[in-house]
Amino acid sequence: MTGHLTSPDRVSHASKAAAEGGIDALLVTPGPDLRWLTGYDALPLERLTCLVLPAAGEPFLVAPTLEVPAVRASPVPDLGVEVVGWGETDDPYAVIAARLANPSRVALANRMWAEQVLRMRAALVGAEQTLASEVIGDLRIRKSPEEVDALRRAGQAIDRVQARMGEFLRPGRTEREAGRDIARAILDEGHVTVDFVIVGSGPNGASPHHEVGDRVLESGDVVVIDIGGTTAEGYCSDCTRMYTLGEPPPEFVDYFRVLHDAQLAACAHARPGVTAESVDAAARRVIADAGYGAHFIHRTGHGIGVETHEEPYIVEGNGRMLEAGMAFSIEPGIYLAGRHGARIEDIVVATDNADGRPGIERLNTTDRDYVVLED
Ligand code: ZN
Ligand code: ZN
Numbered sequence: 001m002t003g004h005l006t007s008p009d010r011v012s013h014a015s016k017a018a019a020e021g022g023i024d025a026l027l028v029t030p031g032p033d034l035r036w037l038t039g040y041d042a043l044p045l046e047r048l049t050c051l052v053l054p055a056a057g058e059p060f061l062v063a064p065t066l067e068v069p070a071v072r073a074s075p076v077p078d079l080g081v082e083v084v085g086w087g088e089t090d091d092p093y094a095v096i097a098a099r100l101a102n103p104s105r106v107a108l109a110n111r112m113w114a115e116q117v118l119r120m121r122a123a124l125v126g127a128e129q130t131l132a133s134e135v136i137g138d139l140r141i142r143k144s145p146e147e148v149d150a151l152r153r154a155g156q157a158i159d160r161v162q163a164r165m166g167e168f169l170r171p172g173r174t175e176r177e178a179g180r181d182i183a184r185a186i187l188d189e190g191h192v193t194v195d196f197v198i199v200g201s202g203p204n205g206a207s208p209h210h211e212v213g214d215r216v217l218e219s220g221d222v223v224v225i226d227i228g229g230t231t232a233e234g235y236c237s238d239c240t241r242m243y244t245l246g247e248p249p250p251e252f253v254d255y256f257r258v259l260h261d262a263q264l265a266a267c268a269h270a271r272p273g274v275t276a277e278s279v280d281a282a283a284r285r286v287i288a289d290a291g292y293g294a295h296f297i298h299r300t301g302h303g304i305g306v307e308t309h310e311e312p313y314i315v316e317g318n319g320r321m322l323e324a325g326m327a328f329s330i331e332p333g334i335y336l337a338g339r340h341g342a343r344i345e346d347i348v349v350a351t352d353n354a355d356g357r358p359g360i361e362r363l364n365t366t367d368r369d370y371v372v373l374e375d
Helices: 008-020 032-038 065-073 092-099 114-123 133-141 145-163 175-188 202-206 250-269 276-289
Strands: 025-028 050-054 060-064 082-086 105-108 128-131 193-201 222-230 239-245 301-303 310-314 327-330 333-336 340-343 346-354 357-362 371-373
Touching (some): 008 050, 008 133, 032 050, 032 133, 050 092, 060 065, 082 092, 105 114, 114 128, 133 310, 145 239, 145 327, 175 193, 193 202, 202 222, 239 340, 250 276, 250 327, 250 340, 250 346, 310 327
Parallel strands (some): 060 082
Antiparallel strands (some): 050 060, 193 222, 222 239, 301 310, 327 346, 333 340
16 A cells, blocks of 8 residues: 555654663554554564564564565655565564564564464563553654644545435435445545444444444434544544434434534533543533433543544543644444434544634534434
Protein backbone atom coordinates (compact mmCIF):
# COMPACT_ATOMS: atom_id res chain seq x y z
CA MET A 1 0.00 0.00 0.00
CA THR A 2 1.41 3.42 -0.85
CA GLY A 3 0.59 6.90 0.28
CA HIS A 4 1.04 6.30 4.00
CA LEU A 5 1.85 9.40 5.96
CA THR A 6 5.32 8.94 7.44
CA SER A 7 8.07 11.01 8.91
CA PRO A 8 11.68 10.06 9.66
CA ASP A 9 11.20 12.00 12.90
CA ARG A 10 8.96 9.29 14.28
CA VAL A 11 11.75 6.69 14.22
CA SER A 12 14.32 9.04 15.75
CA HIS A 13 11.87 10.32 18.38
CA ALA A 14 10.94 6.75 19.32
CA SER A 15 14.62 5.75 19.71
CA LYS A 16 15.19 8.80 21.88
CA ALA A 17 12.12 8.05 24.01
CA ALA A 18 13.33 4.46 24.44
CA ALA A 19 16.73 5.66 25.64
CA GLU A 20 15.11 8.10 28.06
CA GLY A 21 12.80 5.38 29.36
CA GLY A 22 15.67 2.98 30.09
CA ILE A 23 14.63 0.63 27.28
CA ASP A 24 17.38 -0.95 25.21
CA ALA A 25 15.29 -1.74 22.14
CA LEU A 26 11.83 -1.33 20.73
CA LEU A 27 10.59 -4.45 18.86
CA VAL A 28 7.72 -3.76 16.48
CA THR A 29 5.89 -6.45 14.52
CA PRO A 30 3.21 -5.67 11.85
CA GLY A 31 0.32 -3.60 13.16
CA PRO A 32 -0.53 -0.02 14.05
CA ASP A 33 2.79 0.77 15.76
CA LEU A 34 4.73 -0.37 12.67
CA ARG A 35 2.40 1.57 10.37
CA TRP A 36 2.76 4.69 12.49
CA LEU A 37 6.55 4.42 12.76
CA THR A 38 7.35 3.52 9.16
CA GLY A 39 4.26 3.58 6.93
CA TYR A 40 4.86 -0.13 6.24
CA ASP A 41 1.47 -1.85 6.26
CA ALA A 42 2.68 -5.45 6.50
CA LEU A 43 0.34 -8.41 6.84
CA PRO A 44 0.72 -10.02 10.23
CA LEU A 45 1.98 -13.53 9.39
CA GLU A 46 3.61 -16.38 11.29
CA ARG A 47 6.97 -15.63 9.63
CA LEU A 48 8.55 -12.88 11.70
CA THR A 49 8.73 -9.33 10.40
CA CYS A 50 10.08 -7.02 13.10
CA LEU A 51 11.38 -3.49 13.21
CA VAL A 52 14.13 -3.14 15.80
CA LEU A 53 14.88 0.32 17.16
CA PRO A 54 17.84 0.10 19.52
CA ALA A 55 18.14 2.97 22.00
CA ALA A 56 21.77 3.23 20.90
CA GLY A 57 22.56 2.09 17.37
CA GLU A 58 20.99 2.02 13.95
CA PRO A 59 17.44 0.79 13.35
CA PHE A 60 16.89 -2.35 11.26
CA LEU A 61 13.96 -4.38 10.05
CA VAL A 62 14.09 -8.16 10.00
CA ALA A 63 11.82 -9.65 7.33
CA PRO A 64 11.40 -13.01 5.56
CA THR A 65 13.27 -12.98 2.23
CA LEU A 66 9.99 -13.31 0.34
CA GLU A 67 8.67 -10.12 1.97
CA VAL A 68 11.80 -8.07 1.23
CA PRO A 69 10.47 -6.71 -2.12
CA ALA A 70 7.37 -5.44 -0.29
CA VAL A 71 9.55 -3.82 2.37
CA ARG A 72 11.67 -2.15 -0.32
CA ALA A 73 8.51 -0.80 -1.97
CA SER A 74 7.37 0.69 1.36
CA PRO A 75 8.75 3.89 2.93
CA VAL A 76 11.10 1.80 5.15
CA PRO A 77 14.28 2.23 3.02
CA ASP A 78 13.70 6.02 2.80
CA LEU A 79 13.75 6.20 6.59
CA GLY A 80 17.33 4.95 6.79
CA VAL A 81 16.24 1.61 8.23
CA GLU A 82 18.46 -1.31 7.20
CA VAL A 83 16.53 -4.28 5.80
CA VAL A 84 17.73 -7.68 7.02
CA GLY A 85 16.21 -10.63 5.13
CA TRP A 86 16.05 -14.11 6.63
CA GLY A 87 15.71 -17.40 4.74
CA GLU A 88 13.31 -20.24 5.47
CA THR A 89 15.86 -22.16 7.54
CA ASP A 90 17.13 -19.17 9.55
CA ASP A 91 15.94 -18.27 13.04
CA PRO A 92 14.92 -14.58 12.89
CA TYR A 93 14.77 -14.36 16.69
CA ALA A 94 18.41 -15.44 16.87
CA VAL A 95 19.23 -12.80 14.23
CA ILE A 96 17.72 -10.12 16.49
CA ALA A 97 19.40 -11.50 19.61
CA ALA A 98 22.81 -11.54 17.90
CA ARG A 99 22.47 -7.89 16.92
CA LEU A 100 21.25 -6.73 20.33
CA ALA A 101 24.00 -7.58 22.78
CA ASN A 102 22.13 -8.84 25.86
CA PRO A 103 19.50 -6.15 26.29
CA SER A 104 18.13 -5.87 29.82
CA ARG A 105 14.80 -4.25 28.88
CA VAL A 106 12.86 -4.39 25.60
CA ALA A 107 9.51 -2.86 24.63
CA LEU A 108 7.20 -4.94 22.41
CA ALA A 109 4.51 -3.68 20.03
CA ASN A 110 1.21 -3.78 21.96
CA ARG A 111 -0.42 -5.91 19.24
CA MET A 112 2.43 -8.44 18.94
CA TRP A 113 1.20 -12.05 18.82
CA ALA A 114 1.66 -14.12 21.98
CA GLU A 115 3.75 -16.74 20.17
CA GLN A 116 6.17 -14.01 19.08
CA VAL A 117 6.27 -12.50 22.57
CA LEU A 118 7.24 -15.88 24.01
CA ARG A 119 9.87 -16.57 21.36
CA MET A 120 11.36 -13.11 21.96
CA ARG A 121 11.52 -13.96 25.64
CA ALA A 122 13.32 -17.22 24.89
CA ALA A 123 15.78 -15.58 22.47
CA LEU A 124 16.55 -12.49 24.56
CA VAL A 125 17.41 -14.33 27.74
CA GLY A 126 16.82 -12.29 30.86
CA ALA A 127 15.43 -9.23 29.07
CA GLU A 128 12.47 -7.69 30.85
CA GLN A 129 9.55 -7.15 28.44
CA THR A 130 7.33 -4.11 28.49
CA LEU A 131 4.82 -2.50 26.10
CA ALA A 132 5.78 -0.22 23.22
CA SER A 133 3.04 2.17 24.33
CA GLU A 134 5.34 3.04 27.23
CA VAL A 135 7.74 4.47 24.65
CA ILE A 136 5.59 5.69 21.77
CA GLY A 137 2.18 6.14 23.41
CA ASP A 138 3.03 9.73 24.24
CA LEU A 139 4.21 10.33 20.69
CA ARG A 140 1.13 8.81 19.05
CA ILE A 141 -1.42 10.48 21.32
CA ARG A 142 -0.67 14.05 20.18
CA LYS A 143 -1.27 14.39 16.46
CA SER A 144 0.97 16.56 14.31
CA PRO A 145 -0.72 19.12 12.03
CA GLU A 146 -0.16 16.67 9.14
CA GLU A 147 -1.90 13.92 11.08
CA VAL A 148 -4.82 16.23 11.92
CA ASP A 149 -5.11 17.03 8.20
CA ALA A 150 -5.18 13.30 7.43
CA LEU A 151 -7.86 12.70 10.09
CA ARG A 152 -9.85 15.63 8.71
CA ARG A 153 -9.77 14.07 5.24
CA ALA A 154 -10.88 10.74 6.74
CA GLY A 155 -13.73 12.55 8.52
CA GLN A 156 -14.83 14.20 5.30
CA ALA A 157 -14.73 10.84 3.50
CA ILE A 158 -17.03 9.15 6.02
CA ASP A 159 -19.30 12.22 6.10
CA ARG A 160 -19.84 11.74 2.37
CA VAL A 161 -20.97 8.17 3.01
CA GLN A 162 -23.39 9.28 5.76
CA ALA A 163 -24.79 11.88 3.34
CA ARG A 164 -25.68 9.07 0.90
CA MET A 165 -27.60 6.93 3.44
CA GLY A 166 -30.92 7.51 1.65
CA GLU A 167 -29.59 5.34 -1.19
CA PHE A 168 -29.05 2.36 1.10
CA LEU A 169 -31.75 2.26 3.78
CA ARG A 170 -35.23 1.26 2.67
CA PRO A 171 -38.02 -0.88 4.10
CA GLY A 172 -37.81 -4.42 2.72
CA ARG A 173 -34.01 -4.57 2.60
CA THR A 174 -32.03 -6.49 5.19
CA GLU A 175 -29.34 -4.86 7.35
CA ARG A 176 -26.86 -7.09 5.54
CA GLU A 177 -27.90 -5.85 2.09
CA ALA A 178 -27.72 -2.24 3.20
CA GLY A 179 -24.38 -2.92 4.91
CA ARG A 180 -22.87 -4.36 1.73
CA ASP A 181 -23.76 -1.20 -0.21
CA ILE A 182 -22.50 1.02 2.61
CA ALA A 183 -19.18 -0.88 2.63
CA ARG A 184 -18.79 -0.24 -1.11
CA ALA A 185 -19.56 3.45 -0.57
CA ILE A 186 -16.93 3.64 2.19
CA LEU A 187 -14.34 2.53 -0.39
CA ASP A 188 -15.77 4.70 -3.17
CA GLU A 189 -15.68 7.83 -1.02
CA GLY A 190 -12.00 7.72 -0.14
CA HIS A 191 -10.99 4.81 2.09
CA VAL A 192 -8.81 1.82 1.21
CA THR A 193 -10.29 -0.49 3.86
CA VAL A 194 -13.70 -0.86 5.46
CA ASP A 195 -13.08 -1.26 9.19
CA PHE A 196 -16.66 -1.74 10.38
CA VAL A 197 -20.26 -1.24 9.31
CA ILE A 198 -22.95 -1.12 11.99
CA VAL A 199 -26.54 -1.10 10.76
CA GLY A 200 -28.56 -1.37 13.97
CA SER A 201 -32.21 -1.34 12.99
CA GLY A 202 -35.10 -1.41 15.44
CA PRO A 203 -34.25 -3.51 18.51
CA ASN A 204 -30.77 -4.27 17.11
CA GLY A 205 -29.93 -0.59 17.62
CA ALA A 206 -30.09 -1.17 21.37
CA SER A 207 -26.92 -3.31 21.14
CA PRO A 208 -24.12 -0.77 20.61
CA HIS A 209 -21.80 -3.08 18.65
CA HIS A 210 -24.40 -5.04 16.68
CA GLU A 211 -22.92 -5.07 13.16
CA VAL A 212 -25.38 -6.36 10.55
CA GLY A 213 -27.89 -9.18 10.61
CA ASP A 214 -30.74 -10.57 8.56
CA ARG A 215 -33.40 -8.33 10.06
CA VAL A 216 -35.54 -6.71 7.37
CA LEU A 217 -35.89 -2.93 7.68
CA GLU A 218 -39.46 -1.81 8.35
CA SER A 219 -41.37 1.41 8.03
CA GLY A 220 -41.09 3.34 11.31
CA ASP A 221 -37.68 1.86 12.17
CA VAL A 222 -35.02 3.79 13.99
CA VAL A 223 -31.59 2.90 12.53
CA VAL A 224 -28.13 3.45 14.05
CA ILE A 225 -25.42 3.81 11.38
CA ASP A 226 -21.89 3.68 12.80
CA ILE A 227 -19.25 3.31 10.10
CA GLY A 228 -15.52 3.70 9.61
CA GLY A 229 -12.60 2.91 7.36
CA THR A 230 -8.93 3.67 6.85
CA THR A 231 -7.67 6.06 4.19
CA ALA A 232 -4.64 5.55 1.94
CA GLU A 233 -2.74 7.84 4.29
CA GLY A 234 -3.31 5.28 7.03
CA TYR A 235 -5.76 7.21 9.22
CA CYS A 236 -9.15 6.05 10.46
CA SER A 237 -12.65 7.47 10.31
CA ASP A 238 -15.54 6.71 12.67
CA CYS A 239 -18.93 8.41 12.63
CA THR A 240 -22.40 7.59 13.91
CA ARG A 241 -25.61 9.18 12.70
CA MET A 242 -29.26 8.27 13.25
CA TYR A 243 -31.91 7.62 10.61
CA THR A 244 -35.60 6.84 10.75
CA LEU A 245 -37.68 5.23 8.03
CA GLY A 246 -40.63 7.55 8.03
CA GLU A 247 -41.78 9.19 11.25
CA PRO A 248 -40.10 7.76 14.35
CA PRO A 249 -41.85 6.64 17.56
CA PRO A 250 -42.48 9.56 19.96
CA GLU A 251 -40.35 8.05 22.75
CA PHE A 252 -37.38 8.04 20.36
CA VAL A 253 -37.88 11.71 19.63
CA ASP A 254 -37.91 12.39 23.39
CA TYR A 255 -34.67 10.65 24.23
CA PHE A 256 -32.94 11.70 21.03
CA ARG A 257 -33.25 15.34 22.15
CA VAL A 258 -31.59 14.41 25.44
CA LEU A 259 -28.81 12.58 23.60
CA HIS A 260 -28.28 15.49 21.22
CA ASP A 261 -27.96 17.88 24.18
CA ALA A 262 -25.53 15.49 25.89
CA GLN A 263 -23.30 15.22 22.84
CA LEU A 264 -23.32 19.01 22.48
CA ALA A 265 -22.52 19.47 26.18
CA ALA A 266 -19.49 17.18 25.91
CA CYS A 267 -18.30 18.95 22.75
CA ALA A 268 -18.71 22.34 24.47
CA HIS A 269 -16.72 21.15 27.48
CA ALA A 270 -13.84 19.38 25.69
CA ARG A 271 -10.67 21.43 25.30
CA PRO A 272 -6.97 21.31 26.18
CA GLY A 273 -6.56 21.48 29.95
CA VAL A 274 -9.62 19.47 31.01
CA THR A 275 -9.45 15.79 31.91
CA ALA A 276 -10.68 12.99 29.66
CA GLU A 277 -13.07 11.84 32.39
CA SER A 278 -14.61 15.29 32.71
CA VAL A 279 -15.72 15.08 29.05
CA ASP A 280 -17.42 11.77 29.85
CA ALA A 281 -19.06 13.37 32.88
CA ALA A 282 -20.32 16.31 30.81
CA ALA A 283 -22.26 13.98 28.51
CA ARG A 284 -23.35 11.58 31.25
CA ARG A 285 -24.75 14.32 33.49
CA VAL A 286 -27.24 15.47 30.82
CA ILE A 287 -28.41 11.91 30.17
CA ALA A 288 -28.66 11.04 33.87
CA ASP A 289 -30.53 14.25 34.69
CA ALA A 290 -33.16 13.32 32.10
CA GLY A 291 -33.58 9.90 33.73
CA TYR A 292 -31.78 7.82 31.09
CA GLY A 293 -28.54 7.26 33.03
CA ALA A 294 -28.99 3.48 33.20
CA HIS A 295 -29.36 3.37 29.40
CA PHE A 296 -25.96 4.97 28.63
CA ILE A 297 -23.93 1.78 28.92
CA HIS A 298 -20.51 2.66 27.53
CA ARG A 299 -17.75 5.26 27.80
CA THR A 300 -18.17 8.53 25.93
CA GLY A 301 -15.31 8.04 23.51
CA HIS A 302 -11.89 6.84 22.43
CA GLY A 303 -8.83 8.28 20.77
CA ILE A 304 -8.33 7.68 17.05
CA GLY A 305 -5.41 7.85 14.63
CA VAL A 306 -3.80 4.90 12.84
CA GLU A 307 -6.11 2.76 15.01
CA THR A 308 -9.84 3.29 15.44
CA HIS A 309 -9.54 2.81 19.20
CA GLU A 310 -6.45 4.18 20.93
CA GLU A 311 -5.56 6.59 23.74
CA PRO A 312 -7.00 8.80 25.11
CA TYR A 313 -10.09 6.94 26.31
CA ILE A 314 -12.88 9.30 27.32
CA VAL A 315 -14.01 7.40 30.37
CA GLU A 316 -14.53 7.83 34.09
CA GLY A 317 -11.25 7.12 35.87
CA ASN A 318 -9.06 8.57 33.14
CA GLY A 319 -7.65 11.69 34.77
CA ARG A 320 -5.34 12.40 31.87
CA MET A 321 -5.36 16.04 30.82
CA LEU A 322 -6.39 16.67 27.23
CA GLU A 323 -3.83 18.51 25.14
CA ALA A 324 -3.84 20.25 21.78
CA GLY A 325 -3.55 17.66 19.02
CA MET A 326 -5.36 14.85 20.82
CA ALA A 327 -8.04 13.38 18.55
CA PHE A 328 -10.94 11.38 19.98
CA SER A 329 -14.60 10.52 19.55
CA ILE A 330 -17.50 12.02 21.48
CA GLU A 331 -20.24 9.41 21.17
CA PRO A 332 -22.80 9.16 23.94
CA GLY A 333 -25.66 6.72 23.42
CA ILE A 334 -29.04 5.82 24.88
CA TYR A 335 -30.24 2.24 24.43
CA LEU A 336 -33.70 0.87 25.23
CA ALA A 337 -33.32 -2.92 25.22
CA GLY A 338 -35.80 -4.68 22.94
CA ARG A 339 -36.99 -1.45 21.35
CA HIS A 340 -34.31 0.73 19.75
CA GLY A 341 -31.31 2.86 20.58
CA ALA A 342 -29.40 5.92 19.49
CA ARG A 343 -25.85 7.22 19.40
CA ILE A 344 -24.34 10.40 17.98
CA GLU A 345 -20.62 10.33 17.23
CA ASP A 346 -18.18 12.94 16.05
CA ILE A 347 -14.41 12.73 15.88
CA VAL A 348 -12.94 15.91 17.33
CA VAL A 349 -9.43 17.26 17.90
CA ALA A 350 -8.49 19.41 20.86
CA THR A 351 -7.01 22.72 19.80
CA ASP A 352 -5.78 25.93 21.43
CA ASN A 353 -7.46 27.90 18.70
CA ALA A 354 -11.12 27.00 18.18
CA ASP A 355 -12.31 30.36 16.88
CA GLY A 356 -9.69 32.10 18.96
CA ARG A 357 -9.88 30.06 22.20
CA PRO A 358 -9.17 26.57 23.53
CA GLY A 359 -11.77 24.06 22.38
CA ILE A 360 -12.22 21.39 19.76
CA GLU A 361 -12.47 21.17 16.02
CA ARG A 362 -15.10 18.71 14.81
CA LEU A 363 -13.73 16.50 12.06
CA ASN A 364 -17.24 15.24 11.25
CA THR A 365 -19.26 18.20 10.23
CA THR A 366 -22.62 16.84 9.04
CA ASP A 367 -25.72 17.80 11.00
CA ARG A 368 -26.13 15.69 14.15
CA ASP A 369 -29.91 15.63 14.02
CA TYR A 370 -31.63 12.40 12.98
CA VAL A 371 -32.54 12.16 9.33
CA VAL A 372 -36.03 11.07 8.32
CA LEU A 373 -35.82 8.94 5.17
CA GLU A 374 -38.81 8.16 2.96
CA ASP A 375 -40.57 4.96 4.05
ZN1 ZN B 1 -18.28 4.58 15.84
ZN1 ZN C 1 -16.16 5.38 17.92
